[in-house]
Amino acid sequence: MAHQSLVLTMMKNDKGGITLLSILLALIILVPSLNLFVAHDSVFHITTYTLTLLGKYLCFALLAVALDLVWGYCGILSLGHGAFFALGGYAMGMYLMRQIGDRGVYGNPELPDFMVFLNWSELPWYWQGFDMFWFAMLMVILVPGLLAFVFGWLAFRSRVTGVYLSIMTQALTYALLLAFFRNEMGFGGNNGLTDFKDILGFNLQAGSTRAVIFIASALALAFGYLICRYIVTSKLGRVVIAIRDAEDRTRFIGYKVESFKLWVFVVSAVLAGIAGALYVPQVGIINPGEFSPLNSIELVVWVAVGGRATLYGAALGAVAVNYGKTYFTAALPELWLFALGALFIVVTVFMPKGLVGLWKQINKKQTKGPASDSSKAIQQGDD
Numbered sequence: 001m002a003h004q005s006l007v008l009t010m011m012k013n014d015k016g017g018i019t020l021l022s023i024l025l026a027l028i029i030l031v032p033s034l035n036l037f038v039a040h041d042s043v044f045h046i047t048t049y050t051l052t053l054l055g056k057y058l059c060f061a062l063l064a065v066a067l068d069l070v071w072g073y074c075g076i077l078s079l080g081h082g083a084f085f086a087l088g089g090y091a092m093g094m095y096l097m098r099q100i101g102d103r104g105v106y107g108n109p110e111l112p113d114f115m116v117f118l119n120w121s122e123l124p125w126y127w128q129g130f131d132m133f134w135f136a137m138l139m140v141i142l143v144p145g146l147l148a149f150v151f152g153w154l155a156f157r158s159r160v161t162g163v164y165l166s167i168m169t170q171a172l173t174y175a176l177l178l179a180f181f182r183n184e185m186g187f188g189g190n191n192g193l194t195d196f197k198d199i200l201g202f203n204l205q206a207g208s209t210r211a212v213i214f215i216a217s218a219l220a221l222a223f224g225y226l227i228c229r230y231i232v233t234s235k236l237g238r239v240v241i242a243i244r245d246a247e248d249r250t251r252f253i254g255y256k257v258e259s260f261k262l263w264v265f266v267v268s269a270v271l272a273g274i275a276g277a278l279y280v281p282q283v284g285i286i287n288p289g290e291f292s293p294l295n296s297i298e299l300v301v302w303v304a305v306g307g308r309a310t311l312y313g314a315a316l317g318a319v320a321v322n323y324g325k326t327y328f329t330a331a332l333p334e335l336w337l338f339a340l341g342a343l344f345i346v347v348t349v350f351m352p353k354g355l356v357g358l359w360k361q362i363n364k365k366q367t368k369g370p371a372s373d374s375s376k377a378i379q380q381g382d383d
Contacts, residue, residue: 016312016356017229024218027054032211048207051214052282053326057319058217059279062224064302064318065311066271069228071300072309073237074264075244079296080169081272083176084144086290088273090180091143093193093286094127095136096204100197113195114188124186133200140277141270148269149262156258156265161247170293177291192287199281210282217278221315224271228311231264240264301344307356316355 031054034046063085070076102109106116110123129135151172155165183189202209231237242250243257251257280286289295298321306317321343328336351358 014229014312016310017225020225020312020315021222024058024222027058028215028218032214036207036211048210051207051210055210055214055217055282056279057322058214058221059275059282060302060318060322061315062217062221062275062278063272063299064306064314065221065224065228066268066275067299068303068308068311068314069231069271070265070268071303072311072314073232073244074240074261075247076261076265077163077166077300078169078265078268079166079293079300080171080173081268081299082293082296083169083173083291084148084269084272085276085279085295086173086176086180086286086288087144087147088140088276089280089286089290090187090193090276091130091136091139091273092277092280093196094130094139094187095133096196096199096281097193098127098131099199100195103197104195112188112193114183114191115186118183120186127186137277140273144269144273144276145266148266152262152265153258156261159258170296173291173296174293177288177293180288180291188287190288192285192289194285194287196281196284204281204284213278213281217282220274220278224274225311225315227267227271231267232311236260236263298340301340301347303354305343305347305354307354310354310356313354313356320355 031046031051034044035048035051038045063081066084067078067081070078097112100112104113104116106113108116111120115123130139151169155168160168179185180187180192181190187193196204198204199209199213202212204210232240239250239255239260243255243260247257276286276290299318302318302321303314304317305321306315307313321340324339324343325336328339332339347354353360
């Protein structure tokens with residue numbers, strides 16, 4: 001009962017969040033069912049490709065919610081959240097590579113193919129333990145979280161804020177990009193990790209496995225949203241919002257601003273890592289390109305388009321922009337980047353509160369319309 005009352009209090013006056021969770025529940029039920037149990041020639045059948053594509057969108061939505069937590073509510077514009085996403089993906093990719101065993105091209109039961117090709121004689125120490133699922137999932141949480149803790153502790157303790165912090169986060173992800181490109185790092189270099197076969201003993205190419213990963217992605221987004229919603233509606237969240245609006249004043253009151261910012265930053269990084277871990281088995285590859293600063297900048301566009309400081313708006317923006325990307329990269333591949341840039345300019349200039357803000361504005365005008373008409377009629381009647 002206590003948990004139920006907590007959820008009810010948390011979701012009070014959050015119509016957008018309730019709508020998001022309702023849509024996720026419908027997707028969990030409908031999409032796998034229409035993929036697995038409806039005949040392929042039926043108009044209602046959802047292909048495995050579409051199932052996987054929707055799963056990717058859900059992972060991107062979780063990543064956008066994670067960024068909105070720190071940017072929308074704490075005022076930390078991170079241009080390096082793609083790094084946490086990629087690290088979570090690499091942790092999952094290392095587990096999937098260990099599951100290949102002797103079914104690789106070179107048939108080595110211990111070493112991945114790229115290590116055999118590079119004449120490595122033994123498995124590096126940091127690959128140990130990734131043959132166990134629980135250990136890999138622990139690393140999905142710990143590695144992004146630890147990096148965010150170290151980076152955040154140094155940056156926030158030094159009171160680096162604003163554009164300088166954004167540049168530092170971008171430099172972080174670019175440094176990781178350069179490092180993971182090197183073959184000596186032991187992560188597959190430019191090609192990355194791919195050719196995955198199984199997860200927990202189940203064939204990754206099987207439709208049922210894909211459906212389970214899709215459901216896991218939807219549940220992760222739902223729980224990620226609830227965690228972020230709990231944070232922003234709690235006392236901690238009110239302090240974080242105060243830091244966003246007036247950091248110096250909040251510090252003067254007596255709050256340890258650095259600790260609050262660090263805590264939220266780490267939680268956001270962990271959620272981004274989980275999104276990356278769910279993304280990799282669906283796309284079948286993870287390479288250094290995921291660390292690209294352009295990916296992190298694009299992530300900011302998702303949040304801005306959907307609506308900053310709404311959480312559900314960030315998820316909406318991620319799905320909307322990536323759907324547009326999927327469509328336009330096929331229809332007009334040479335114009336997609338220009339369209340993305342134009343979209344960001346339009347949102348910044350004409351829709352500063354994103355799609356959610358635009359929708360609220362339209363609803364507000366519609367509700368005011370009848371009221372104003374009736375008041376005019378009353379005035380005329382009085383005259």
